[in-house]
Amino acid sequence: MVEIREVKELPKREEVRVGFHTHIKGLGLDEKGKAKKVADGLVGxxxxxxxxxxxxxxxxxxxxxxxxxxxxxxxxxxxxxxxxxxxxxxxxxxxxxxxxxxxxxxxxxxxxxxxxxxxxxIGVRVKEKRTVYEGVVRDIKYRVSRHPFNPYIKVPREAVITLETTDDRVTLTVDEDIAVQLRQLGVRKGDIIAIDAETGRVYKLGRAREESDVGGIKLVREVKVPEGPVKKEKEIVYTLTLHDLDTYFAAQQAPISLLAGLGPESVTDEVRKQVDKMVSEWVKQGRAELVPxxxxxxxxxxxxxxxxxxxxxxxxxxxxxxxxxxxxxxxxxxxxxxxxxxxxxxxxxxxxxxxxxTRPYTRSEIEEILKIRAEEEGVKLSKEALEKLAEMGEARSLRYAINLLQPAYTIAKMNGRDVVAPEDVEEATRKFVDVRESVKYVEQFKDKFL
Known part of the structure; x- marks a missing residue:
């Protein structure tokens, strides 16, 4: 059983690493298939x-x-x-x-x-009746610690999350496994989620319709706020991949594999055939459907x-x-x-x-992308700093400008500021050069190389 506890106090929030494409929610198209200038985390x-x-x-x-x-x-x-x-x-x-x-x-x-x-x-969407905690995320905070194998990365060890329905509100403390899933799914305030009370599996069901437009980014799936108690019996739909099932069945047959001289995680063609047969039966019974x-x-x-x-x-x-x-x-x-x-x-x-x-981004598009990434990474930029970074992105590269967001924010905090100023960006560019500048620098000393 996973550990889920109700609590009254919320811990201090600390930042955790954000993935490079966590802000993308779709292609940003309207009902006629035409692309919006800025939507679903995509620009241009x-x-x-x-x-x-x-x-x-x-x-x-x-x-x-x-x-x-x-x-x-x-x-x-x-x-x-x-x-x-x-x-x-x-x-x-x-x-x-x-x-x-x-x-x-x-x-x-x-x-x-x-x-x-x-x-x-290839996914397998499975339907089951489970006891779950379901509701809109009204608050979510993490307790983090250093990664055991990489001290430069912070990983969540516990999370405190407040879920709300139209009739109920509950604050839960969840263990490391659930906290990691919440981070991987990019769960934030306004999302509607369900947590399996027995297995701890987290399901992201969509975005609360009342909060479906945040920062100009329209999210893909809008969901009505759930009714009734937060803890309830519900039909849960979750998606596994064929590879997940392959490895599970291979682990079940580990003793036989070891006798045959194979490793405990070996996935053979025979295992894959068994999985395909089982999934086919699930589909026929209406218990599952395939998701390419x-x-x-x-x-x-x-x-x-x-x-x-x-x-x-x-x-x-x-x-x-x-x-x-x-x-x-x-x-x-x-x-x-x-x-x-x-x-x-x-x-x-x-x-x-x-x-x-695909075509190179314009200056205005680079600026919009930087705004989205800054919001996703929790970086506060002044208007002047944003313009400076957009200038860097146009003259050098978009990736270079995005990579400067966190260094500039760290420098700003070291200088006692909560908002990145142009001088913080300039200091970051002096400390972290782009590829062209690094090549030009080393070329000056090529005559001294062996």
Missing amino acids: QEEAREALGVVAQMVKEGKMAGKGVLIVGPPGTGKTALAVGLAKELGEDTPFVAMGGSEIMGSQRKGELLMQAMRRS GVLFIDDAHLLDLETFSFLSRAMEKELAPIIVLATNRGKAKIRGTDEEAPHGIPLDMLDRLLIIR
């Missing part, structure tokens, strides 16, 4: 977002069989963010798996790595012929995720051959891909 790239909206509609209508998506554009134009937006557009619980071409090519077991990625990209997710592979030009062949076959399968590739290369050699091809991808694979392009 209207053409690409509308194209992915068409892809999302094709997926929902079952018309993406045998097809994939290729996003092409310069570095720092939001290719990964768009892939995350596509997954969120398909549903809050749609699995999203991101990989890099170098990660795949660096593995000695590429086939197994890709198979696991494919299985992690998004498998995103960045730097696709680094993949070799064997990997492209695997992905091409995977697209043809009845049960397959939406495969989204991304690259910033024009022409490149197909790895493993001497042939050059567009984007370093074989022509027969390119024929299966819908190609979407």
